[in-house]
Amino acid sequence: MLIIKYPINIWESISANGLDTFDTDIKRSIILVNQIAFCGLITSLVYNILYALYDLHLLFPAISINIIGMIFFAGILLLNKLHKHNAAKWTLVLAPNLQIFALTYYLGTASGMQLLHIMMASFPLLLAINDRIYIRAIFVIIPILFYILSYFSFSSGKNLIALDTLFLSTLFMTVSISVFALVILFLHLFHVEVKRAERLQSLEYDRAESLLLNILPADVARQLKDDAKVIAERHDSVSVLFCDIVGFTRISDQLAPEQIISILNDFFSYLDRLAEHYGLEKIKTIGDSYMIAGGIPVPDSQHARNIANFALDAQDYMEQIHIGRNKVYLRIGIHIGPLVAGVIGRQKFSYDVWGDTVNIASRMESHGITGEIQVSETVYWLLRSEFIFLYRGEIPVKGKSPMRTYLLKRSPLLA
Structure with missing residues (x-):
């Protein structure tokens, strides 16, 4: 040999x-x-x-x-x-x-x-x-x-x-x-x-x-390779979710940079797997915030249900997490409506979404309650027969009349 x-x-x-x-x-x-x-x-x-x-x-x-x-x-x-x-x-x-x-x-x-x-x-x-x-x-x-x-x-x-x-x-x-x-x-x-x-x-x-597929949805990546023109599509019904780790900025001041990255990586990686499981499209992360959408780029009749289940699973996951002696919570907001989705940039391009639906979903999160999933009235009416909701009240939305909001509590199967 x-x-x-x-x-x-x-x-x-x-x-x-x-x-x-x-x-x-x-x-x-x-x-x-x-x-x-x-x-x-x-x-x-x-x-x-x-x-x-x-x-x-x-x-x-x-x-x-x-x-x-x-x-x-x-x-x-x-x-x-x-x-x-x-x-x-x-x-x-x-x-x-x-x-x-x-x-x-x-x-x-x-x-x-x-x-x-x-x-x-x-x-x-x-x-x-x-x-x-x-x-x-x-x-x-x-x-x-x-x-x-x-x-x-x-x-x-x-x-x-x-x-x-x-x-x-x-x-x-x-x-x-x-x-x-x-x-x-x-x-x-x-x-x-x-x-x-x-x-x-x-x-x-x-x-x-x-x-490329980690950056863009498969259909969008295919379009981008086939044709270099601007990709922009209007969608009539899309679920948008914003998720924020409450108080993480304050807690991170007590941590080493490596610990901060490790914690965020573990959490966002879990959300990525969850998104793949429910057929949702991750849009981006901003600091300790996570943005995701359902029903794009390929329409999906179950996008509202899927994004609600995603939110509940993310909340359950965070219930088990402690950072040192600190208990951490999520604040989640969801809205459903029309928007425009497309690819922006020539270098380090990204798939993003624009429109009132995005702004309202962001308000649902920023005006939400720590540890709760706040949704718009549109979400409530679409899913009221499939999930348990609690009426929260009205919140101010810039440029619009006050909006009625609800808290998504759980699926009836878990009630």
């Missing part, structure tokens, strides 16, 4: 050499440069072993050329390690072409060395050597020119040394197989990196989608 694991660890370590970016295209290019340079280094080493086994003295110049090539491949890995990524890419595209050309000059075209130029033509495309198409085209043309020059300058019979036909045939076949194997390997590595990038992109998309 260790025999398999150790080479894999080495390969992964070399692949990740010099990674210093979150850009998936650049990261893929760096990984491929590392992998190709390492393959080039190993391939040169293998050929040197074959040359040495055949005739060390006769093929010493070819071995020397490959050693220089190995130094360049190691240098490419070092350049990436030093975060000189462009220099590493340019070296990988140019240096091996010179190495191949020199080997072809020494061994002749009968060795098949010039075929490696064909493989080199794919590197500028695999490595995204430059965004400009004409730059890539130049680097694709370079190995093609080397190939043509090699073919006509170092054709069979013009090599510098006399090599027997069997060795040349074996070398030609070995080079041909190497070209096929390396091209397939590099395409596979490219495919693996593309797939990895796609998976990461998919994860990032899902994460962004999740964050």
